[in-house]
Amino acid sequence: MSPAGRERRKIVAPRLVLGARSLAGITRASRDRVLDMTARTHEPEALAVTLSKAIDAGAEAVLVSPSHRLRTALAELRRPVPLLAVVPAVEWQEALDLAPGIQSRVASARRGAPIGGRMSARFAALLRLPGLMRGDWSALIPVLLELETARLARGELAGLVLAADLTDVALAAGNARFFTRFTDYVWRRFRVPAGLETRNLGWMLSRLDEWKVAPDFVVGPMNPSGLGMKPTAAETIAAVERSNVAVLACELRAGGRVPLAEGAAFARAHGARGLVPDLVEFEDVSNELKTLAAAPVI
Amino acid sequence: MTIDSPTSSHPEADARMSAGAPAAPLRVAVVGLGERGIAHAAVLATLDRATLVGFADPDSAARRNLAGAGFHVPTFARLERLLARQKPDAVFVCSPLATRAALARTALAAGAAVFVERPIALAFRESARVVDEALRAARPLLCSHALMHMPVFARAHEAVRAGAIGAVREVRASVYVSRVFSAESAERLTGARGGGMIAYAAFDLLALLVRTIGLPLEAIATTNRLYGANEDELHAKLKLPRGGTLGLDCSWSVPGHPRPATVIEIEGDRGHILVSDDAIEIDGTAGDHVRLSDADLPQPARFDMDGEPRWIEDRAFVEWVLGGAEPPGANLRALEPHAVMHALEASAHSGGTPTPMPEGLGS
Numbered sequence: 001m002s003p004a005g006r007e008r009r010k011i012v013a014p015r016l017v018l019g020a021r022s023l024a025g026i027t028r029a030s031r032d033r034v035l036d037m038t039a040r041t042h043e044p045e046a047l048a049v050t051l052s053k054a055i056d057a058g059a060e061a062v063l064v065s066p067s068h069r070l071r072t073a074l075a076e077l078r079r080p081v082p083l084l085a086v087v088p089a090v091e092w093q094e095a096l097d098l099a100p101g102i103q104s105r106v107a108s109a110r111r112g113a114p115i116g117g118r119m120s121a122r123f124a125a126l127l128r129l130p131g132l133m134r135g136d137w138s139a140l141i142p143v144l145l146e147l148e149t150a151r152l153a154r155g156e157l158a159g160l161v162l163a164a165d166l167t168d169v170a171l172a173a174g175n176a177r178f179f180t181r182f183t184d185y186v187w188r189r190f191r192v193p194a195g196l197e198t199r200n201l202g203w204m205l206s207r208l209d210e211w212k213v214a215p216d217f218v219v220g221p222m223n224p225s226g227l228g229m230k231p232t233a234a235e236t237i238a239a240v241e242r243s244n245v246a247v248l249a250c251e252l253r254a255g256g257r258v259p260l261a262e263g264a265a266f267a268r269a270h271g272a273r274g275l276v277p278d279l280v281e282f283e284d285v286s287n288e289l290k291t292l293a294a295a296p297v298i
Numbered sequence: 299m300t301i302d303s304p305t306s307s308h309p310e311a312d313a314r315m316s317a318g319a320p321a322a323p324l325r326v327a328v329v330g331l332g333e334r335g336i337a338h339a340a341v342l343a344t345l346d347r348a349t350l351v352g353f354a355d356p357d358s359a360a361r362r363n364l365a366g367a368g369f370h371v372p373t374f375a376r377l378e379r380l381l382a383r384q385k386p387d388a389v390f391v392c393s394p395l396a397t398r399a400a401l402a403r404t405a406l407a408a409g410a411a412v413f414v415e416r417p418i419a420l421a422f423r424e425s426a427r428v429v430d431e432a433l434r435a436a437r438p439l440l441c442s443h444a445l446m447h448m449p450v451f452a453r454a455h456e457a458v459r460a461g462a463i464g465a466v467r468e469v470r471a472s473v474y475v476s477r478v479f480s481a482e483s484a485e486r487l488t489g490a491r492g493g494g495m496i497a498y499a500a501f502d503l504l505a506l507l508v509r510t511i512g513l514p515l516e517a518i519a520t521t522n523r524l525y526g527a528n529e530d531e532l533h534a535k536l537k538l539p540r541g542g543t544l545g546l547d548c549s550w551s552v553p554g555h556p557r558p559a560t561v562i563e564i565e566g567d568r569g570h571i572l573v574s575d576d577a578i579e580i581d582g583t584a585g586d587h588v589r590l591s592d593a594d595l596p597q598p599a600r601f602d603m604d605g606e607p608r609w610i611e612d613r614a615f616v617e618w619v620l621g622g623a624e625p626p627g628a629n630l631r632a633l634e635p636h637a638v639m640h641a642l643e644a645s646a647h648s649g650g651t652p653t654p655m656p657e658g659l660g661s
Binding site: 025028030031032035092096099100101102103134135136137139140168169170172173174175177178199200203223225226227228230231232254255256257258 | 332333336339340341343344359360362363364365366367368369477554556557559574575576577591592593594597599600601602603
């Protein structure tokens with residue numbers, strides 16, 4: 001870990017975060033649930049009120065991709081909502097036409113970034129030209145982060161989280177430097193927690209430990225059914241309990257198979273430091289978040 | 299209708315295939331480094347009994363992207379060069395549809411086993427040539443069909459084959475996906491202006507249905523154009539091999555479906571199955587009811603790259619090439635959903651004329 005990294009150990013991962021990844025279609029919930037949630041939060045005002053109530057109910061931040069829709073909703077509020085911003089932020093329609101990898105995401109983010117962000121990105125790029133020419137993901141990631149964060153309002157950025165689309169490919173490729181560069185850059189440049197989203201929690205924690213890379217947290221599925229816990233539920237639990245990296249558990253309801261409280265209790269009992277229940281997993285966002293916030297931490 | 303197609307498997311070739319299995323780890327190459335190629339590369343990198351030995355793509359940016367992601371494997375602009383230099387045991391063909399058949403044949407001719415993304419080609423004749431090449435070369439050929447390996451759909455197949463609802467009488471199936479505002483994307487994938495909806499949106503569903511209820515005898519199909527030159531939706535009726543009909547609705551122009559939404563209803567003489575991406579429900583005539591979602595079913599994949607299927611399918615192919623069991627959709631079977639696609643398109647283009655399957659599939 002870099003010196004900057006050692007300093008950053010003062011940052012503590014959140015314990016309760018409202019997940020809003022389902023807004024981007026990333027969820028294992030049933031189609032009916034997703035449609036219901038979409039209907040409830042379709043209007044920017046409705047989404048804004050939901051997010052605001054979640055913060056009042058005890059959520060420390062919202063895990064979300066800072067899409068145009070989200071920014072429109074946040075503009076309705078008079079106070080900043082702390083965001084664990086999942087990057088890159090690409091709408092699903094746009095993703096269909098993008099080439100895979102980071103380069104296309106950088107180009108997409110550049111189109112939507114304000115002039116200040118483009119300048120910062122250019123500066124970040126100038127320092128890493130050889131890597132950029134090679135298409136090196138660890139050289140491209142600072143450029144992407146500059147462009148993505150430039151679209152957020154002051155005071156909103158509570159953390160940066162790298163989306164599973166990228167992390168899981170880099171994980172499979174064994175790209176330790178990519179994860180090191182991401183966490184170091186987030187700490188040094190933005191001074192907020194650096195997180196990784198993954199659909200392969202057990203793999204990710206094991207490899208991070210092996211590589212001695214320590215982001216502030218990893219977001220991954222944990223639930224009593226073992227749904228989405230890779231490589232297996234048992235190996236994932238063992239990795240969570242063994243790892244020094246904080247885990248924020250998501251997909252707590254296993255696609256709707258178990259109640260939220262049961263999923264939350266399971267994740268906490270097996271070593272998750274924090275919980276990320278998603279909008280689509282709630283019956284009543286405010287009350288259920290209050291209950292989760294009040295539950296004793298194991 | 300008769301189209302050049304393999305008329306049977308080749309017994310001598312079968313014997314050669316099982317006798318010549320390479321040793322683990324299987325040396326695997328990936329050609330076509332778009333989204334699917336990268337996903338396969340990621341999954342293959344996690345398999346103990348496979349090792350990546352090369353990537354090929356004519357686009358230098360795609361090759362740079364994969365190297366930039368951290369895959370330290372030789373990359374080539376041309377498959378021929380990769381085959382000559384790296385001598386892979388197997389090649390995953392993930393290139394755009396217009397190029398898949400030719401690349402698959404090249405790999406087979408070089409002695410490699412081939413896993414090819416679906417469909418192999420838009421034209422049945424092209425797909426048949428690839429299958430024929432595989433049989434002639436006695437090399438394993440597998441066409442990808444992710445839907446078959448999604449836990450709920452796999453369970454539906456098992457239930458029907460085990461007779462849980464008795465003899466199948468009627469089937470209704472639909473697949474909807476929102477791609478109307480992304481015609482460019484669809485054309486890039488299919489390589490076909492003015493066609494390709496079935497190939498893009500419904501091919502997986504066809505493969506699952508053929509595997510579960512058999513190859514239909516005849517198809518009647520109509521298409522509608524709503525937003526432009528390409529067809530937007532297809533309605534079809536297919537005659538099932540043991541009597542009964544299959545009604546199929548397919549559209550890639552329905553709002554609100556970022557991911558394909560697939561629903562199948564199967565009426566048997568002893569029960570009914572309703573299966574969707576969310577769950578499977580089985581109702582028996584005795585009033586018994588079972589509902590299972592993904593969380594209730596085995597999740598064998600050890601690495602998640604957009605769900606369970608990719609890992610399950612890639613591993614099954616690797617194990618088959620190494621001498622294990624033949625996975626579904628292999629060799630001659632790979633041709634069956636292509637035959638249905640061909641009959642549907644032929645019927646639609648002729649204004650809904652009943653169209654038989656191409657002859658010689660030996661199903």
